[in-house]
Amino acid sequence: xxxxxxxxxxxxxxxxxxxxxxxxxxxxxxxxxxxxxxxxxxxxxxxxxxxxxxxxxxxxxxxxxxxxxxxxxxxxxxxxxxxxxxxxxxxxxxxxxxxxxxxxxxxxxxxxxxxxxxxxxxxxxxxxxxxxxxxxxxxxxxxxxxxxxxxxxxxxxxxxxxxxxxxxxxxxxxxxxxxxxxxxxxxxxxxxxxxxxxxxxxxxxxxxxxxxxxxxxxxxxxxxxxxxxxxxxxxxxxxxxxxxxxxxxxxxxxxxxxxxxxxxxxxxxxxxxxxxxxxxxxxxxxxxxxxxxxxxxxxxxxxxxxxxxxxxxxxxxxxxxxxxxxxxxxxxxxxxxxxxxxxxxxxxxxxxxxxxxxxxxxxxxxxxxxxxxxxxxxxxxxxxxxxxxxxxxxxxxxxxxxxxxxxxxxxxxxxxxxxxxxxxxxxxxxxxxxxxxxxxxxxxxxxxxxxxxxxxxxxxxxxxxxxxxxxxxxxxxxxxxxxxxxxxxxxxxxxxxxxxxxxxxxxxxxxxxxxxxxxxxxxxxxxxxxxxxxxxxxxxxxxxxxxxxxxxxxxxx
Numbered sequence: 001x002x003x004x005x006x007x008x009x010x011x012x013x014x015x016x017x018x019x020x021x022x023x024x025x026x027x028x029x030x031x032x033x034x035x036x037x038x039x040x041x042x043x044x045x046x047x048x049x050x051x052x053x054x055x056x057x058x059x060x061x062x063x064x065x066x067x068x069x070x071x072x073x074x075x076x077x078x079x080x081x082x083x084x085x086x087x088x089x090x091x092x093x094x095x096x097x098x099x100x101x102x103x104x105x106x107x108x109x110x111x112x113x114x115x116x117x118x119x120x121x122x123x124x125x126x127x128x129x130x131x132x133x134x135x136x137x138x139x140x141x142x143x144x145x146x147x148x149x150x151x152x153x154x155x156x157x158x159x160x161x162x163x164x165x166x167x168x169x170x171x172x173x174x175x176x177x178x179x180x181x182x183x184x185x186x187x188x189x190x191x192x193x194x195x196x197x198x199x200x201x202x203x204x205x206x207x208x209x210x211x212x213x214x215x216x217x218x219x220x221x222x223x224x225x226x227x228x229x230x231x232x233x234x235x236x237x238x239x240x241x242x243x244x245x246x247x248x249x250x251x252x253x254x255x256x257x258x259x260x261x262x263x264x265x266x267x268x269x270x271x272x273x274x275x276x277x278x279x280x281x282x283x284x285x286x287x288x289x290x291x292x293x294x295x296x297x298x299x300x301x302x303x304x305x306x307x308x309x310x311x312x313x314x315x316x317x318x319x320x321x322x323x324x325x326x327x328x329x330x331x332x333x334x335x336x337x338x339x340x341x342x343x344x345x346x347x348x349x350x351x352x353x354x355x356x357x358x359x360x361x362x363x364x365x366x367x368x369x370x371x372x373x374x375x376x377x378x379x380x381x382x383x384x385x386x387x388x389x390x391x392x393x394x395x396x397x398x399x400x401x402x403x404x405x406x407x408x409x410x411x412x413x414x415x416x417x418x419x420x421x422x423x424x425x426x427x428x429x430x431x432x433x434x435x436x437x438x439x440x441x442x443x444x445x446x447x448x449x450x451x452x453x454x455x456x457x458x459x460x461x462x463x464x465x466x467x468x469x470x471x472x473x474x475x476x477x478x479x480x481x482x483x484x485x486x487x488x489x490x491x492x493x494x495x496x497x498x499x500x501x502x503x504x505x506x507x508x509x510x511x512x513x514x515x516x517x518x519x520x521x522x523x524x525x526x527x528x529x530x531x532x533x534x535x536x537x538x539x540x541x542x543x544x545x546x547x548x549x550x551x552x553x554x555x556x557x
Contacts, residue, residue: 002110002280004064009317017316024315025323028071028306031196032058032324033331035306035354037219037339038347039074040298042139043082045091047219047339048226048332049296050074055328057292057300062321065284066277067265071306071321072288076351076358077256078299080135080390085249087154092236093246095293099236100243100250102293105257105286114278117258121405123378124397125259126360126367131385131393133359136351143348146174146216156386173214174345181205181349193312198350205346219347220340228336231295252391253289257301261285264302271311305357373404409454445475446547448540452483455518457490464494473505476547480540482513492527499530508550511536512543 032054040050054073061072085094108114135156141163142152148169153162181201188197209216219226238246265276281302288300310320367378381397442448451463479495481487499509514522514536522528528536537543 001277002283003277004280004284004318005066005068005277006063006318009068009319013317013319018319020314021317021320022323024310024313025320026327027194027196027313028310028315028320028324029327029331030199031309032071032073032303032306032328033339034198034202034342034347034350035303036074036328037342038351038354039076039079041219041223041344041347042076042079042136042351043074043298044086045082045094045298046223048231048336049298051226051328051332051336052231052295053292053297053300055325055332056295056297057288058328059322059325060288060291061261061284061300061302062318062325063284064280064287065261065302065318066280066282067268067302067307068274068276068317069268069272069307069311069315069320070261070265070276070281070302070318071310071324072261072285072300073303073306074298075260075301075303076136076354077129077132077260077301078253079139080132080385081249081252081256082298084154084389085246089238089242089246092238093242094298095236096238096243097246097250097253098289098293098297098299100246101253101257101299102286102289102291104251104254105282105289107286108254108258109279109282109284109286112279114258114262114282117255117262117278117282120255120259120398121374121377121401123367123370123374124381124394124401126363127378127381127397128385128390128393130359130361130364131382132390133355134386136355136358140348140351140355143174143217143344144178144352146171146345171216173209174216174343177205177209177214177216177343178345178349180208181346182352185349185353196309201350202342202346205343206341209343210341214343217344218340219342219344222344224340226336226339228333230333233294234296235294248391252394253299255394257285257289257299258282260304261302264304264307267304268307268311271308272316305354373408377401377404406456409456409459442544443548443551443553445551446478446544447474447476448478448480450480450483454486455481455484455491455494456486456488460490460494463491464497467498473502473507475506476508476510476550477502478510478512478540478543478547480512480543481515481518482540484518485515487518487521489525492521492525496527496530499527508547509535510543510546512538512540 033051036050036054037047038050040047040053043050058072061070065072082094085097089097138156138159139152141147141159142149147163147166148171149162149166153159184201184204185197188200208214209218261281262278265278265281268274269276285301292298292300310324315321364378368375370378377397377400380400381393384393384396449467451459453459455463477498479498502509509531511531519536522531522536535546537546
C-alpha cells in the first residue's frame with residue numbers, strides 16, 4: 001500500500017505518545033549531529049552538507065516513508081561511492097547522481113519492487129558492507145594519528161603507502177585526543193545509555209583541545225567556519241556525457257539506499273513488533289533524495305543505529321523522526337558555528353567505532369563456513385570493494401552469485417531414463433513411488449524419461465547429453481515433467497531440438513504431467529506447435545495409451 005505510515009499512526013495519537021516521540025527525537029537529533037558532520041567529511045564534502053542531508057532528508061524520510069520509526073540521513077554505506085563521485089565528477093556530479101538515484105527509488109517503489117530487494121544474496125551484502133567498513137576505517141588513519149600530509153590518495157593500497165611514508169609526522173596531541181574519544185565511546189554506554197556517548201566524546205575532547213590549546217586540526221582549521229544560514233536551492237550544471245557516466249553510480253546509490261533503508265526497517269519492526277510498508281519506504285527514500293541535493297545535501301537513507309536509538313528512547317511514530325530533523329535544524333542555526341571547534345581526531349575516532357560496528361566481523365567470519373560458492377562471492381565482493389570500486393564489486397558479486405546459483409540449480413535438476421529397472425536401489429525407489437513409471441506396463445519400443453527440477457538453460461545441456469546416450473532410436477519417447485515447476489526459453493528450445501531430431505529418426509515424442517507454468521510457456525511459444533497438442537498428455541497413463549495407439553497395439557484403449 002502506497003500510504004505513508006505518518007497518516008496511519010496519527011489516528012488515535014495521544015499526548016503521552018507525543019511527549020515520548022518528542023523526547024526520542026531530541027535525543028536522536030543530538031546523536032545525529034556529529035555523525036552527519038563526520039559522514040560528510042569522510043565523503044569528501046563540506047560538513048554542513050551532512051547536516052542539511054540529515055535535516056531535509058531525515059524529515060522527508062520520516063514524513064513520507066513506510067516505517068513508523070525510521071530515522072534517515074547520511075550513512076557510512078554511502079561514504080565510498082560519494083567520495084568516488086566527488087573526486088571524479090565534482091559536487092555537481094554528485095547532485096546529478098543523487099537525483100537519478102532518487103528517481104530510481106521512486107520507480108522501484110511505485111512498481112511494487114520493494115520485496116525484490118530482499119533477493120540480493122547475503123554474501124554480496126556482507127561483502128560490500130564489510131569492505132565499506134574497512135575503507136572508512138582506513139580513511140581515518142590520517143586524522144587519528146595527526147599525520148601532516150596534504151592529500152590522501154583515493155586508492156586503498158596507495159593510502160597505506162602514503163601513511164607509511166608520513167609516519168614520522170605523527171602528532172602526539174592528535175593521538176591523545178583520539179585515544180580519549182575512543183575510550184569514552186567504548187566505556188560510556190556502561191555508564192548511561194540515555195546520554196549518547198558520541199556527544200560526550202565530542203564535548204569532552206573539544207573542551208580539552210581548547211583549554212589546553214592542543215596543536216590539533218579542527219573542522220574550522222581545515223574547512224573554515226560552518227555556515228549556519230539556510231541553503232538556497234540550486235540546480236547542478238552538467239553535460240550529457242557526465243549524466244551517462246553517472247548512470248552506474250546512481251544505480252549503486254539507489255541500491256545501497258534501498259538495502260540500508262529496508263534492512264533498518266526490518267530491524268525496527270523486530271524491536272517494536274510492527275510491520276513496515278517496503279514500497280512506500282522506497283518512495284519516501286526516493287523523494288528525499290530528489291529534494292536533498294537541491295539544498296546541498298548528499299544521499300540519504302535509513303540509519304540502523306539512529307533508528308535503534310529512536311526506538312530505545314520511546315519513539316513509536318514518524319513524529320519522532322521529524323522532531324529529530326527539527327532539532328538538528330535548530331542546533332545548526334543557533335550553535336552550528338561552534339562545530340568548527342570539533343577536533344578532526346574526534347570525528348576520526350567516532351567513524352572508527354562506526355566502521356567497527358558496520359563491519360559485522362562476526363557475521364563475516366561465520367560466512368566463511370558457508371558453502372564454497374557463497375564464500376567465493378563474499379571474498380570477491382569484499383576484495384573488489386576495497387581494492388577496485390564499490391559499483392564494480394556489486395555488479396561482479398551479483399553476477400557471480402547468479403551464475404553459481406544457476407550452476408547449483410542445474411546440479412539439482414536430474415534427467416534420467418526410468419523405463420527399465422536399472423538396479424536394486426531403483427526397484428526400491430519404484431516401490432515407494434506409487435505413481436512411478438516402473439509400476440506401469442511399458443510396451444517395447446517406448447522409452448520414458450523424467451526431468452526433476454526447474455528445466456532452464458543450466459539443465460538443458462544435461463537433458464540433451466542424457467538423451468544422446470540412448471542406444472538406438474525408440475519408436476516413442478515419453479518425456480515426463482511431473483517434477484518440473486518451471487521452464488525457460490532454453491528449456492523450450494531443447495525440447496524443440498529433441499522433437500526435430502526424433503522426428504528425423506522416426507520417433508514420436510510425447511510430453512506428460514505438464515504443470516501450469518511449463519504448459520503456459522509451451523502455449524506461448526512455437527514449441528507446442530512443433531510437438532503437437534495431441535502429443536501433450538495429462539498423465540503418464542494417457543501418454544502410454546497414446547504410445548500404444550501409435551504402435552497399433554490392441555490394448556491402446
